[in-house]
Protein backbone atom coordinates (compact mmCIF):
# COMPACT_ATOMS: atom_id res chain seq x y z
CA UNK A 466 0.00 0.00 0.00
CA UNK A 467 2.64 2.52 1.08
CA UNK A 468 4.94 1.23 -1.64
CA UNK A 469 2.18 1.87 -4.20
CA UNK A 470 1.91 5.48 -3.06
CA UNK A 471 5.69 6.05 -3.09
CA UNK A 472 5.98 4.51 -6.54
CA UNK A 473 3.07 6.48 -7.97
CA UNK A 474 3.74 9.25 -10.47
CA UNK A 475 1.73 11.73 -8.44
CA UNK A 476 3.90 11.21 -5.36
CA UNK A 477 7.12 11.61 -7.35
CA UNK A 478 5.74 14.77 -8.93
CA UNK A 479 4.85 16.25 -5.51
CA UNK A 480 8.32 15.32 -4.24
CA UNK A 481 10.03 17.02 -7.21
CA UNK A 482 7.90 20.16 -6.88
CA UNK A 483 8.73 20.28 -3.17
CA UNK A 484 12.49 19.94 -3.78
CA UNK A 485 12.42 22.60 -6.52
CA UNK A 486 10.55 24.91 -4.15
CA UNK A 487 13.18 24.42 -1.41
CA UNK A 488 16.00 24.97 -3.93
CA UNK A 489 14.42 28.18 -5.25
CA UNK A 490 13.95 29.57 -1.75
CA UNK A 491 17.62 28.88 -1.02
CA UNK A 492 18.75 30.51 -4.28
CA UNK A 493 16.55 33.56 -3.68
CA UNK A 494 18.35 34.09 -0.36
CA UNK A 495 21.80 33.85 -1.93
CA UNK A 496 21.14 35.83 -5.08
CA UNK A 497 21.07 39.45 -3.76
CA UNK A 498 24.51 39.05 -2.12
CA UNK A 499 25.90 37.40 -5.23
CA UNK A 500 24.69 40.19 -7.51
CA UNK A 501 26.03 42.83 -5.12
CA UNK A 502 29.45 41.16 -4.95
CA UNK A 503 29.62 40.96 -8.74
CA UNK A 504 28.77 44.67 -8.95
CA UNK A 505 31.48 45.73 -6.48
CA UNK A 506 34.08 43.62 -8.28
CA UNK A 507 33.20 45.46 -11.47
CA UNK A 508 33.35 48.91 -9.90
CA UNK A 509 36.70 48.17 -8.26
CA UNK A 510 38.30 48.14 -11.69
CA UNK A 511 37.02 51.66 -12.43
CA UNK A 512 38.42 53.11 -9.23
CA UNK A 513 40.41 56.31 -9.35
CA UNK A 514 42.99 57.35 -6.78
CA UNK A 515 43.33 60.97 -5.69
CA UNK A 516 44.19 62.63 -2.39
CA UNK A 517 44.81 59.36 -0.65
CA UNK A 518 46.62 60.34 2.55
CA UNK A 519 44.65 62.40 5.06
CA UNK A 520 45.95 63.88 8.27
CA UNK A 521 44.00 62.78 11.33
CA UNK A 522 42.15 65.49 13.23
CA UNK A 523 43.27 64.16 16.62
CA UNK A 524 46.27 66.49 16.75
CA UNK A 525 48.88 63.73 16.51
CA UNK A 526 49.84 64.58 12.92
CA UNK A 527 49.31 60.94 11.95
CA UNK A 528 47.98 60.21 8.48
CA UNK A 529 45.49 57.63 7.28
CA UNK A 530 45.44 55.84 3.92
CA UNK A 531 41.86 56.31 2.70
CA UNK A 532 42.12 53.98 -0.28
CA UNK A 533 43.77 51.28 1.82
CA UNK A 534 41.09 51.54 4.51
CA UNK A 535 38.25 51.57 1.95
CA UNK A 536 39.76 48.48 0.31
CA UNK A 537 40.17 46.80 3.70
CA UNK A 538 36.44 47.33 4.38
CA UNK A 539 35.65 45.94 0.96
CA UNK A 540 37.87 42.89 1.52
CA UNK A 541 36.17 42.16 4.85
CA UNK A 542 32.78 41.94 3.08
CA UNK A 543 33.59 40.79 -0.46
CA UNK A 544 32.29 37.39 -1.60
CA UNK A 545 30.42 34.86 0.52
CA UNK A 546 30.02 35.72 4.17
CA UNK A 547 31.65 38.49 6.19
CA UNK A 548 34.84 38.85 8.23
CA UNK A 549 33.21 40.32 11.35
CA UNK A 550 36.45 40.54 13.31
CA UNK A 551 38.09 42.49 10.47
CA UNK A 552 35.14 44.92 10.49
CA UNK A 553 35.47 45.44 14.27
CA UNK A 554 39.23 46.00 13.95
CA UNK A 555 38.59 48.52 11.16
CA UNK A 556 35.95 50.25 13.30
CA UNK A 557 38.59 50.79 16.01
CA UNK A 558 41.05 52.12 13.42
CA UNK A 559 38.56 54.42 11.66
CA UNK A 560 36.54 56.03 14.41
CA UNK A 561 34.40 59.06 13.54
CA UNK A 562 35.25 61.52 11.99
CA UNK A 563 37.80 59.45 9.99
CA UNK A 564 35.06 56.90 9.28
CA UNK A 565 33.10 59.51 7.31
CA UNK A 566 36.12 60.20 5.10
CA UNK A 567 36.68 56.49 4.56
CA UNK A 568 32.97 56.09 3.75
CA UNK A 569 33.20 58.90 1.18
CA UNK A 570 36.23 57.25 -0.41
CA UNK A 571 34.49 53.85 -0.32
CA UNK A 572 31.52 55.35 -2.15
CA UNK A 573 33.67 56.79 -4.93
CA UNK A 574 35.62 53.53 -5.28
CA UNK A 575 32.74 51.05 -5.01
CA UNK A 576 29.64 53.08 -5.91
CA UNK A 577 27.78 51.94 -2.82
CA UNK A 578 27.13 53.27 0.67
CA UNK A 579 29.62 51.79 3.16
CA UNK A 580 27.41 51.87 6.25
CA UNK A 581 24.43 50.36 4.36
CA UNK A 582 26.67 47.57 3.08
CA UNK A 583 27.99 46.88 6.58
CA UNK A 584 24.40 46.78 7.86
CA UNK A 585 23.55 44.23 5.13
CA UNK A 586 26.54 42.07 6.02
CA UNK A 587 26.14 42.02 9.82
CA UNK A 588 23.42 40.72 12.15
CA UNK A 589 21.54 43.34 14.18
CA UNK A 590 23.63 42.91 17.36
CA UNK A 591 26.86 42.84 15.36
CA UNK A 592 25.87 46.01 13.51
CA UNK A 593 25.19 47.80 16.80
CA UNK A 594 28.58 46.63 18.11
CA UNK A 595 30.21 47.97 14.94
CA UNK A 596 28.41 51.32 15.24
CA UNK A 597 29.45 51.63 18.89
CA UNK A 598 33.10 50.84 18.16
CA UNK A 599 33.27 53.24 15.22
CA UNK A 600 31.65 55.97 17.34
CA UNK A 601 28.26 56.30 15.67
CA UNK A 602 26.21 55.18 18.70
Ligand SMILES: [Ca+2]
Pocket residue numbers: 498542543544545546547586
Ligand atom coordinates in the same frame (compact mmCIF):
# COMPACT_ATOMS: atom_id res chain seq x y z
CA1 LIG B 1 29.79 39.24 1.68
